[in-house]
Amino acid sequence: MPNTIRWGILGTGYIAGEFAKGLQFVPNTQLVAVGSRSLGSAQAFARQFNVPQAFGSYEEVVQSDVDVVYIATPAGRHRDDCILCLNANKAVLCEKPFTVNAREAQEVIELARSKQLFCMEAMWMRFMPLIQQVKQAIAQGAIGDVSMFTADFSVPTEFNAKNRYYDPELGGGVLLDRGIYALSLAFQLLGKPSQIVSQATVGKTGVDEQAAMILSYPTGQLAILSASFRTYSPNEALIMGDRGRIRIHEPFYRPHKLSTVTKFPLVTSSKAQSSSGLKQKLTAAIKQNSLVQRLYYQLEPMLKSAKSNLHLLDGNGYNYEAAEVVRCLQAGELESKIMPLDETLQIMQAMDTMRQRWGVKYPQD
Numbered sequence: 001m002p003n004t005i006r007w008g009i010l011g012t013g014y015i016a017g018e019f020a021k022g023l024q025f026v027p028n029t030q031l032v033a034v035g036s037r038s039l040g041s042a043q044a045f046a047r048q049f050n051v052p053q054a055f056g057s058y059e060e061v062v063q064s065d066v067d068v069v070y071i072a073t074p075a076g077r078h079r080d081d082c083i084l085c086l087n088a089n090k091a092v093l094c095e096k097p098f099t100v101n102a103r104e105a106q107e108v109i110e111l112a113r114s115k116q117l118f119c120m121e122a123m124w125m126r127f128m129p130l131i132q133q134v135k136q137a138i139a140q141g142a143i144g145d146v147s148m149f150t151a152d153f154s155v156p157t158e159f160n161a162k163n164r165y166y167d168p169e170l171g172g173g174v175l176l177d178r179g180i181y182a183l184s185l186a187f188q189l190l191g192k193p194s195q196i197v198s199q200a201t202v203g204k205t206g207v208d209e210q211a212a213m214i215l216s217y218p219t220g221q222l223a224i225l226s227a228s229f230r231t232y233s234p235n236e237a238l239i240m241g242d243r244g245r246i247r248i249h250e251p252f253y254r255p256h257k258l259s260t261v262t263k264f265p266l267v268t269s270s271k272a273q274s275s276s277g278l279k280q281k282l283t284a285a286i287k288q289n290s291l292v293q294r295l296y297y298q299l300e301p302m303l304k305s306a307k308s309n310l311h312l313l314d315g316n317g318y319n320y321e322a323a324e325v326v327r328c329l330q331a332g333e334l335e336s337k338i339m340p341l342d343e344t345l346q347i348m349q350a351m352d353t354m355r356q357r358w359g360v361k362y363p364q365d
Contacts, residue, residue, distance in 0.1 A: 022318025035061035075171030144243030
């Protein structure tokens with residue numbers, strides 16, 4: 001790969017513009033081409049973001065002198081656009097959801113791997129500095145053994161049967177648009193669940209407008225997730241352990257603030273208990289002593305330690321995922337360890353299973 005990575009963009013909508021802004025904060029990059037189904041739209045985008053080449057088709061972008069293509073088209077097009085880029089031997093960063101179903105995702109992944117080309121889902125949340133800090137804190141045991149995780153992403157969205165939120169042809173529905181953030185974060189922090197139960201409210205266009213999910217894990221952990229087009233929620237995430245909790249403030253998918261509360265528990269951790277039968281007996285005796293319990297709960301506020309962590313983003317946030325692509329390309333890596341393709345496929349499979357239970361189908365299914 002050259003020292004400067006040359007980018008092309010398919011699509012000229014809002015997300016494409018935000019990504020173009022983010023690229024301005026990434027060293028060793030240049031946005032050299034943009035394509036739209038309308039030449040006029042591509043030219044207007046090129047003028048706004050100083051892009052030297054504007055094309056009236058996606059095919060012309062992938063045939064131009066670019067190293068990697070960011071796909072910012074509607075979800076219903078992602079499979080076809082990824083294949084278009086890969087068949088032209090271009091690396092791919094595809095906006096979430098990667099495709100509309102697991103079958104399409106598998107097809108794209110197999111093609112990328114067979115051609116030895118870099119490919120990644122653009123789940124920008126995963127690359128945010130505070131999300132990386134949360135993952136590290138959990139790994140270091142900052143809040144003890146994590147057993148519960150909650151996240152919600154709900155903002156009222158005006159109904160329009162023809163826009164991407166509500167149109168099945170475009171891969172509409174709250175799960176693929178918003179629920180995927182909470183689901184992806186659960187996978188990132190807790191791993192692949194062993195079971196998922198869910199429920200959805202399906203609207204008149206046949207897509208899910210509200211969804212609730214409970215993920216369970218072999219170790220007993222639970223993740224409770226929700227998303228909606230109809231309501232406004234706190235849009236936060238909370239990770240809870242036996243020694244404290246971490247709150248990812250609104251919006252959790254683009255966080256600027258964490259709050260961590262840690263406690264010195266009356267009961268020793270499960271790991272410590274398992275190391276000594278004497279400690280188990282002592283713990284049981286303490287729990288049964290009413291005087292000790294009253295004293296503990298009186299002192300409990302003083303046994304807490306709370307702190308906040310603020311982190312103002314460099315750029316607009318899209319630069320972090322772009323920087324990871326640049327790093328991987330320059331290092332000769334075909335996948336990102338932060339957003340690996342196998343995990344993208346597992347998340348798509350989980351969403352397929354939920355949609356099937358709800359009766360939500362896309363033309364691509």
